[in-house]
Amino acid sequence: MSAGTPSRTTDAKSAKSRIVAVGAIAVAGSLLLTGCGDQRDNKGDGGKKVVDAPLSDMLPADIRNKGVIKVGSDIAYPPVEFKDKEDGKTVGIDPDIAEAMGKQLGVEFEFDNGTFDTLLGGLRSKRYHLAMSAMTDTKNRQEGIDEETGKKVGTGVDFVDYFVAGVSIYTKKGETQGIKTWSDLCGKKVVVQRGTVSHDMAKAESKKCGGGKKIAIESFDNDQQAQTRLRSGGADAGSSDFPVAAYAVKTSGGGKDFELVGEQVEAAPYGIAVAKNNPKLRDAIKAALDAIIANGQYEKIIKKWGVEAGAVKKAKINGGS
Numbered sequence: 001m002s003a004g005t006p007s008r009t010t011d012a013k014s015a016k017s018r019i020v021a022v023g024a025i026a027v028a029g030s031l032l033l034t035g036c037g038d039q040r041d042n043k044g045d046g047g048k049k050v051v052d053a054p055l056s057d058m059l060p061a062d063i064r065n066k067g068v069i070k071v072g073s074d075i076a077y078p079p080v081e082f083k084d085k086e087d088g089k090t091v092g093i094d095p096d097i098a099e100a101m102g103k104q105l106g107v108e109f110e111f112d113n114g115t116f117d118t119l120l121g122g123l124r125s126k127r128y129h130l131a132m133s134a135m136t137d138t139k140n141r142q143e144g145i146d147e148e149t150g151k152k153v154g155t156g157v158d159f160v161d162y163f164v165a166g167v168s169i170y171t172k173k174g175e176t177q178g179i180k181t182w183s184d185l186c187g188k189k190v191v192v193q194r195g196t197v198s199h200d201m202a203k204a205e206s207k208k209c210g211g212g213k214k215i216a217i218e219s220f221d222n223d224q225q226a227q228t229r230l231r232s233g234g235a236d237a238g239s240s241d242f243p244v245a246a247y248a249v250k251t252s253g254g255g256k257d258f259e260l261v262g263e264q265v266e267a268a269p270y271g272i273a274v275a276k277n278n279p280k281l282r283d284a285i286k287a288a289l290d291a292i293i294a295n296g297q298y299e300k301i302i303k304k305w306g307v308e309a310g311a312v313k314k315a316k317i318n319g320g321s
Contacts, residue, residue, distance in 0.1 A: 053106025159271025
């Protein structure tokens with residue numbers, strides 16, 4: 001989702017286009033609760049530390065002793081993170097990766113739900129240790145710069161990059177209205193999640209529209225609300241990160257509600273956000289991510305959710321531009 005205005009992605013100018021087959025995102029329903037082990041909002045045992053965890057000593061002492069890393073996340077962004085409909089537990093790409101890293105660090109990652117545009121504020125106020133929520137690593141976020149105003153609004157954050165994703169446009173199935181690119185949205189209405197790169201891109205594109213045909217933009221607290229609006233006929237198109245858009249196309253209405261249009265653009269890294277004043281935790285997260293990449297757990301998780309095209313080969317700190 002998306003240093004200034006927290007959006008899932010930003011800095012659209014410098015990212016490169018990336019095309020990924022829609023079918024790759026499809027995940028059989030039976031896999032949602034099996035495989036690499038879903039994050040289950042484990043709070044009952046107080047986050048008991050795994051004694052033989054190989055990277056436990058890398059953590060700050062207070063976190064290591066408590067055995068819990070608190071994670072701020074907008075848990076309404078399938079398949080990255082969302083609530084399972086059957087038992088209400090938190091599942092998805094991010095929770096699975098977090099659980100695997102937790103085994104390396106000897107702690108549990110406890111996901112706390114919040115709206116996306118409040119997550120970095122929660123990190124700065126120490127409500128969370130991390131923000132992990134399909135958040136794109138950008139220079140603006142690293143430096144605490146508001147995307148719209150260009151003004152510094154905070155100290156910024158560090159990112160540990162763990163995935164790559166771009167942005168897609170989707171419409172109601174069979175009602176594409178010739179929409180293939182962002183410029184095709186001029187004179188039309190688009191729905192987006194507030195504070196995301198899709199929101200930023202829609203506002204930037206609207207400024208370019210000629211003939212008084214601006215883009216009408218309606219933003220929502222989460223992407224599922226935007227999808228509902230489009231499904232009901234209240235807009236011409238929607239936009240979100242590619243994994244999310246493709247998952248909605250595959251699953252909403254049994255695949256009968258939406259279709260992707262055009263190509264995925266603005267591919268950029270997702271990062272796990274860590275406060276600038278906590279380099280010890282940042283480095284521990286990087287080491288844990290590198291460890292699960294090396295031992296094959298990362299690959300299993302990525303394949304489980306059908307998003308191999310976005311996999312990274314190693315963890316990187318502040319790789320966004």
